[in-house]
Amino acid sequence: MAEQKIDLRNLKAGGFIKERGKDLFTVRLRVPGGRLSVDRLAKIAEVAQKYGKGYVHLSVRQSIELINVNFADFDAVVAELGEEQQKVASCGARVRVPTACGGCEYNPNGLVDTQKSALEVDDKLFGTATGHHKFKVCFAGCPFDCPKSATNDVGFQGAVWPRLEADACIGCGLCAKSCTEGALAMADGKPVFDAKKCIYCGDCIKVCPTSAWSAAKKGYTVRIGGKWGRRPLVGTLYATFVPEERAVDFIAAVLAWYQEKAEGAGRVRLGDIIIREGWQSLLDHLRRDFADFVVAETTAPQVIVNQIPLPGQA
Amino acid sequence: MQTIDLRGVTCPTNFVMAKLELEDIEAGTTVEFLLDDGEPVKNVPRSLKDEGHKLLGLKEQEGYYTLLLEKGSD
Ligand code: SF4
Ligand code: SF4
Ligand code: SF4
Numbered sequence: 257m258a259e260q261k262i263d264l265r266n267l268k269a270g271g272f273i274k275e276r277g278k279d280l281f282t283v284r285l286r287v288p289g290g291r292l293s294v295d296r297l298a299k300i301a302e303v304a305q306k307y308g309k310g311y312v313h314l315s316v317r318q319s320i321e322l323i324n325v326n327f328a329d330f331d332a333v334v335a336e337l338g339e340e341q342q343k344v345a346s347c348g349a350r351v352r353v354p355t356a357c358g359g360c361e362y363n364p365n366g367l368v369d370t371q372k373s374a375l376e377v378d379d380k381l382f383g384t385a386t387g388h389h390k391f392k393v394c395f396a397g398c399p400f401d402c403p404k405s406a407t408n409d410v411g412f413q414g415a416v417w418p419r420l421e422a423d424a425c426i427g428c429g430l431c432a433k434s435c436t437e438g439a440l441a442m443a444d445g446k447p448v449f450d451a452k453k454c455i456y457c458g459d460c461i462k463v464c465p466t467s468a469w470s471a472a473k474k475g476y477t478v479r480i481g482g483k484w485g486r487r488p489l490v491g492t493l494y495a496t497f498v499p500e501e502r503a504v505d506f507i508a509a510v511l512a513w514y515q516e517k518a519e520g521a522g523r524v525r526l527g528d529i530i531i532r533e534g535w536q537s538l539l540d541h542l543r544r545d546f547a548d549f550v551v552a553e554t555t556a557p558q559v560i561v562n563q564i565p566l567p568g569q570a
Numbered sequence: 571m572q573t574i575d576l577r578g579v580t581c582p583t584n585f586v587m588a589k590l591e592l593e594d595i596e597a598g599t600t601v602e603f604l605l606d607d608g609e610p611v612k613n614v615p616r617s618l619k620d621e622g623h624k625l626l627g628l629k630e631q632e633g634y635y636t637l638l639l640e641k642g643s644d
Contacts, residue, residue, distance in 0.1 A: 364620060428627045433635075434612050463616045465625030 263331050270383075271344035272330065275323070282313075283322040283333060286345040286382070289356035289374030289395070290318030299340035307333050317392070318355045319345050349391075349523070351377075351384040351511070356395035357402045360414070366397035367458050367474060368414035373503050380504045384511065388518040389525045392483070393507055399457045399477075406491040407484045409514075409526045410507050412476040415456035415497060419472035422446055431460035431469060456496075475499045475549075480510060480538065481527035481557035489527035489557035492535070494542060495549040506546060513541045527557040573602045577634050581609050585617045592623070597643040600626065602636055611635045 273282040285300065292300075300320055304312050309324035325333060334344060345353050356374035360366030373395045384391075394403040396413045405411025427445035439453035440460060447460070456477065461469040475497035482491030498506055510526070517537070518529045530538055535554050543550050561567060574591050576584040588603060595601060605611045611628070615637055619625055622642035629636045 364617075426627070428625065429630075430615055430625065430628050433628065434616070436612075459612075459616075463612075463619065463625075465615075465619060 263334075270347035270350065272327075273321075273347060277324070279326050279328070281325050281327055281330075283308075283325050283330075284315065284345040284347065285320045285322070285337070286343040286353050286378070287319050288353050288378035288382070289359075289371045291358075291371055292320075292342075293340075296340045296342050299337060299342060303333055303336050306336075317353065319353060346383045347390075349386050349389050351381045351386065351391045351393070351507075353382060354378055354393040354395065355403050357397050359395070359397045363397055364462075365400055366414065367416050368395075368397055368476065368500055370395035370397045370412075370414065373412065373476075373500055376504050377507060381507060381511070386511065386518075387515050388521060388529075389523050391511065391514070391526065395476075395503075399455050405477075405482075406479045407482040407488070408479075408491065409481070409483065410510050411479045411482060411491055412498075412503060413479070415475060415477045416458035416461065416471045417456060417473045417497065418449070418454070418458065418460050418469050420447065420449060421468050421470065424466045424468035425464075426466055426468075428465060430463045430465065434459045434463045473497050476503060478506065478549075481530045481535075483525045483527050487528075487563065488560040489525075489531075490560060491527065491557055492554045493551055494539060494554055495546060495551060498546065498549045502546070506542075509542055509545055510538070513538050531556050571600055571602055573604065575604045576610065576614070577604050577606050579606075579610075581613050582617075584610050585614050588614060588618060589621065592618075592641055595641050597641050599641050601639050601641060603639065604631075605635045605637055607634060611637075615639075 271284045275282055304322050307325050307329045308322045313321040313323055315321055354374040354377040356370035359370035360368055377393055392408045393410050394405055394408045396403045396405050398414045401413050405413045425446055429442050431447050432440040432442045437453045437455050439450045440447045478495040478498055479491035480494045483489050514526045517533050518524055535556050539550060605614055615625055624640040624642055626638035626640055
């Protein structure tokens with residue numbers, strides 16, 4: 257094989273993953289939010305045909321991975337993908353490509369523009385070195401939470417706070433019927449709202465024929481400290497109704513805390529640092545800039561006891 | 571008034587059937603749909619509202635629901 261100089265800068269950011277075979281790599285592509293134009297998709301197909309194995313793999317985090325790429329072809333792959341602005345993703349201890357569901361444009365459940373948020377995070381924070389471990393962010397459009405926000409280091413979930421204009425209500429009962437959380441019950445022909453049970457899904461707003469329900473506020477519910485893998489943790493609630501335009505700043509604030517508190521800890525994920533430092537520390541840190549949105553108190557990331565051996569079984 | 575019985579039809583077939591039935595009905599006409607409890611009564615009214623029809627009322631009957639709807643203009 258010809259000795260070819262490789263631009264090592266391409267390798268630095270990651271996204272090139274060693275395969276079993278000699279000289280062969282998987283090239284992970286950057287597809288924030290899992291959306292890409294058909295033109296880009298066609299270009300990827302062309303490159304995969306030319307340099308890869310003839311198939312691609314869709315990673316569980318919405319990246320397209322080119323398989324069986326010879327390292328000698330890296331520069332050509334990067335250059336040709338660049339013709340359609342397709343970039344290579346990252347791996348290692350960095351902010352990863354954010355994932356997102358389809359969001360609100362065409363998805364009837366979507367409450368917020370998850371796609372826009374994912375692009376903003378990708379633009380501003382992608383590839384930022386954490387100094388410690390990987391850092392995953394995702395955006396769900398509503399409380400159905402298809403992207404599983406609580407399994408990310410910072411997970412966002414679209415939310416809406418419903419407000420009733422009683423005069424506009426015709427007493428049809430559809431909202432109470434639609435509310436799966438039992439937050440609405442009909443009394444004297446009008447819905448009665450039990451705020452404690454509301455999970456901010458907005459179903460009442462969507463179903464009301466007279467628009468008696470409307471959104472008093474809208475934004476993201478934020479859960480922090482989740483991860484999956486060998487020692488899973490479920491992230492816990494830190495903030496509600498964070499405005500869409502402040503999502504990037506919010507993540508940056510979490511990242512700053514992580515970078516500082518994990519100093520010297522080695523390859524440790526955010527959730528484990530929260531367990532070590534106490535959730536109060538992170539909550540206080542976030543309160544400085546997000547006082548209107550953080551919750552009064554939370555809990556530590558929830559340890560999932562599903563590993564081998566189970567407790568008590570040696 | 572026309573009654574369209576969608577009982578026993580699951581989502582999303584019930585919605586598609588409702589849509590097809592509404593195609594032959596003039597805008598402004600009131601129609602009654604019979605819907606099963608559970609997913610149908612939660613999904614179909616909302617989807618029909620999204621399509622621009624006006625929901626007038628929902629009543630629980632014995633074991634099912636009647637949805638009153640006014641056909642919207644396209
Ligand atoms: S999280 Fe909600 S908006 Fe996003 S895909 Fe799932 S149901 Fe749709
Ligand atoms: S937003 Fe959802 S949970 Fe809250 S009252 Fe409306 S339907 Fe119920
Ligand atoms: S859906 Fe709207 S009109 Fe019907 S009971 Fe609820 S608030 Fe009133």
